[in-house]
Amino acid sequence: MARRSDASRRDRIPSGRFDPRRPPVTDRPIRLLLVDDQDLVRLGLRRILRLRDGFEVVGECADGDEVPTAVAETAPDVVLMDLRMKRVSGMEATRRLTATADAPPVLVLTTFRDDDLLSEALRAGASGFVLKDSPAEELIRAVRLVAAGEAVLDPAVTGRVLETYRTAVPAVAAASGEQARLTSREVDVLALVGRGLSNDDIAAELVISIVTVKSHIGSIFTKLGVRNRAEAIVFAFDHGIVRPGG
Numbered sequence: 723m724a725r726r727s728d729a730s731r732r733d734r735i736p737s738g739r740f741d742p743r744r745p746p747v748t749d750r751p752i753r754l755l756l757v758d759d760q761d762l763v764r765l766g767l768r769r770i771l772r773l774r775d776g777f778e779v780v781g782e783c784a785d786g787d788e789v790p791t792a793v794a795e796t797a798p799d800v801v802l803m804d805l806r807m808k809r810v811s812g813m814e815a816t817r818r819l820t821a822t823a824d825a826p827p828v829l830v831l832t833t834f835r836d837d838d839l840l841s842e843a844l845r846a847g848a849s850g851f852v853l854k855d856s857p858a859e860e861l862i863r864a865v866r867l868v869a870a871g872e873a874v875l876d877p878a879v880t881g882r883v884l885e886t887y888r889t890a891v892p893a894v895a896a897a898s899g900e901q902a903r904l905t906s907r908e909v910d911v912l913a914l915v916g917r918g919l920s921n922d923d924i925a926a927e928l929v930i931s932i933v934t935v936k937s938h939i940g941s942i943f944t945k946l947g948v949r950n951r952a953e954a955i956v957f958a959f960d961h962g963i964v965r966p967g968g
Contacts, residue, residue, distance in 0.1 A: 751778040752869045755798035757815065758831070759784050759807040763854070767802065767831075770858045777865070786815030793819065793826065799869050801828045803848070805839065813839075813846050820847025820949075827950075829868045831861075844952050850874030872920055873951030903945045909963060911938040915951060916958030 754771060756764045756779060764782050771777040781796035783789055786803075787810040793801065801819065805812040816828045830843045830851035840851055850873045852864045864874040904912065907928075914924045921935045928935075939954075948954050957963075 751776050752865060753778050753780045753797065753799045754865065755779075755781045755783065755789075755792055755796055755801045755826075757783040757786065757789055757792075757801060757807075757812060758804035760804075763804070767861075770861065771865075774862060777862075786810030786812055789815045789819055798826050800865055801826055802865070803828050803830050805830060805832045805843065813842060816843065816848050817846040827868045827871070829864055829874060844956075847949065848952070849950055850952060867920065870921070871951065873915075873918075873955055904942065908938050908942050908945075911935060912942055912954060912958050913963045915939065915942075916955050916963055918955075 754777060756767050758764050758767070761784075764784075768779050771779055780798055781792045783792050785807045789801070789803075789810075792798075803812040803816055807815075812830065816830070819825050819828060825847075827849040828847065830840070830848045831854050832840070832843075832851060833854045843851055849868045850864065852861055852874060856864075867874050910928060911924060914927055919927065921932055921939070924930075925932045925935045939951075942954060943949070946954065946957055948957060
């Protein structure tokens with residue numbers, strides 16, 4: 723059964739699918755829903771997160787079938803999702819969740835370095851993934867980035883996963899004509915997104931404001947027909963805007 727924290731439901735702030743033009747909330751903790759079928763894993767995650775300021779675990783699920791109710795009750799900013807669970811897998815739970823309006827972003831936590839599995843997680847709508855054996859600080863960084871609408875792709879497997887992902891997403895890979903619709907500045911921004919830079923880093927690199935970066939990213943998403951930063955990164959790699967290792 724999904725468990726909800728003791729935080730007052732009056733304090734819930736409605737979550738929503740990331741709008742790159744909307745400024746992130748910075749004056750409150752990031753609300754997290756933990757989804758993993760292992761009690762010890764959830765306990766470990768709670769301890770890591772509670773040792774650091776700026777995070778609040780608002781609920782937990784032991785299986786993917788508990789996620790819809792838990793999300794509705796706790797309004798998390800980010801869902802930390804295990805992939806392999808007994809009744810409803812994290813993959814299917816992610817697919818169902820991200821297909822709904824106002825869905826919070828999903829960050830996949832996995833022990834599996836399986837390119838096909840992680841590629842499928844991106845296709846399901848995950849905003850990225852982190853390996854469970856990654857250092858705690860990497861997890862913290864990933865949560866913050868995903869909460870801000872960034873994509874998180876573990877460098878240990880990103881290149882291979884992107885290759886697997888791009889061959890499985892013909893709508894993105896076949897959209898070569900769409901690049902011509904991007905302005906030169908949008909191509910510059912997309913190239914930096916493809917290199918994994920955050921909005922702050924892009925603004926500094928191009929000497930423009932954060933608001934302008936977000937506006938460009940929103941326009942890029944619309945023109946390319948992509949749902950999130952991960953899909954935009956795939957497009958950037960597929961069309962030579964960013965090259966592996968570049």
